[in-house]
Amino acid sequence: MGSRPAFIDDLARVPSDDHSAGEIAFDHDDALLDAYSRTVIGALERVQQAVVFVSVERARPGDNTRRGGTGSGFLFTPDGYLLTNSHVVHGATAIRITLADGATHEASLVGDDPSTDLAVLRIGSAEPLPHAELGESAKLRVGQIAIAVGNPLGLAHTVTTGVVSALGRSLRSASGRMIYDVIQTDAALNPGNSGGPLVNSRGQVIGVNTAIIPGAQAICFATAIDTAKWVIMQLFAHGRVRRAYIGVAGTAVPIARKSQRYFALETASGVRVIEVVKGSPAALGGLRVDDTIVAIDGAPVDGVDALQRVLDASRIDRTVEITVLRLTQKLTLRVTPVEPADARSA
Incomplete structure (x- = not known):
């Protein structure tokens, strides 16, 4: 038959007092596992003391009894501000926070935003608190x-x-509004994880754990922390999130390089319009399905999260210029955003 395969010859020449190939592979895998374990442990050491247990009470409609609920949250400032999910605390008559050291505090609601399923709470403390x-x-x-x-x-x-x-x-929130730029993870979540942090290998919070798909295998979701930062600032400023509404649904799409150069665009992606609500400001301003929004008042829009950030309270009832790509044209449309009726009545 011919000579044996080279890898068998190579193994045959290994001296008997050396490690076998199997032992070498095992040692290598063991080293990798140790490195992974050290990474996880290091991340936890940075964030774990900031994670809290949230328990709430809610009044039962029609009687004087109370029902409870629990969830998670995390401190993000040393003076007692913490993040959790809106669905954990919305409508609560009492909120109690248990810290990692077992200390308990009554919490006050700074504000919540069902549209992103986020809420900011505050607890009092005489000493600086561990925070993420x-x-x-x-x-x-x-x-x-x-x-x-x-x-x-x-x-x-x-x-x-x-x-x-x-x-x-x-991800569609409890309010019916779509939450965009949501992170999907296979880090297992279960009821009670809601509001807890999703962190990276440095122990930095990258998302707020929000939802799972029941019956699926580890398909879990977290609201992106960049969205949470914007919501926090809105809640600090107004006690609620004010948004300018134009009446479109969209998705982030890349823009071809030749189009970027031809139209002198400042962004490599934009928001393709997939729905325009009839009678909305967008419809009145001439936006169409399949338009790609690339800027508002000259500010680049590279994704849905950016679009939502640009459409803040300062643009309510003020006409803005929306730059779109439509087929082979770059157009500027004038649209007057409004504040949604449900937000005005909140």
């Missing part, structure tokens, strides 16, 4: 380590690990 560092979700890459910390099913400070499975997902 907020990262940047815009810099995330699919496949990087994701670590979830929370209180699933009342099991305090449970840790699960996985990766960032996908970016830019959309």
Whole structure:
């Protein structure tokens, strides 16, 4: 038959007192596992003391009894401000926070935003409190380590690990509004994880754990921390999130380089319009399905999150110029955003 395959010859020449190939591979895998473990442990050491247990009471309609609920949250300032999910605390008559050291505090609601499923609470403390560092979700890459910390099913400070499975997902909130730029992860979440942090390998918070797909295998979602930062500033300023509404739904899409050069665009992506609400400011201003929004008042719009940030309270009832790509043209449309009726009545 001919000579044996080269890899068998190479193994046959290994001296008997050396490690076998199997032992070498085992040692290598063991070293990788240790490195992974050290990464997870290091991240937890930076964030774990900031994670809290949230318990609430709500009045039952029609009687004087109370019903309880629990979730997770995390401190993001040393003076007692913390983030959690809106659905954890919305409508609560009492909110109690249990810190990592077992201390309990009554919390006040600074504000909540059902449209992004986020809420900011405040507790008082005479001493600076351990708090988490907020990262940047815009810099995330699919496949990087994701670590979830929370209180699933009342099991305090449970840790699960996985990766960032996908970016830019959309998720419909309890209010019916779409939450855009949602992070998908396979770090396992369960009831009670809601409001807890999703962190990267540096222990920086990259998302707020929000939802799962029931019956699926580890398909879990977190509101991106860049969205949370914007919501925090709105709640600090107004006690609620004020938004300018134009009446479109869209998705982020890349823009071909030749189009970028031809139209002298400042962004490599934009928001393709997939729906225009009849009678909305966008419809009245001439936006159409399949238009790609690339700027508002000259500010580049490279994704849905950017579009939502640009359409802040300062643009309510003020005409703005929306730059769109339509087929082979770049057009400027004039649209007057309004504040949604449900927000005005809130």
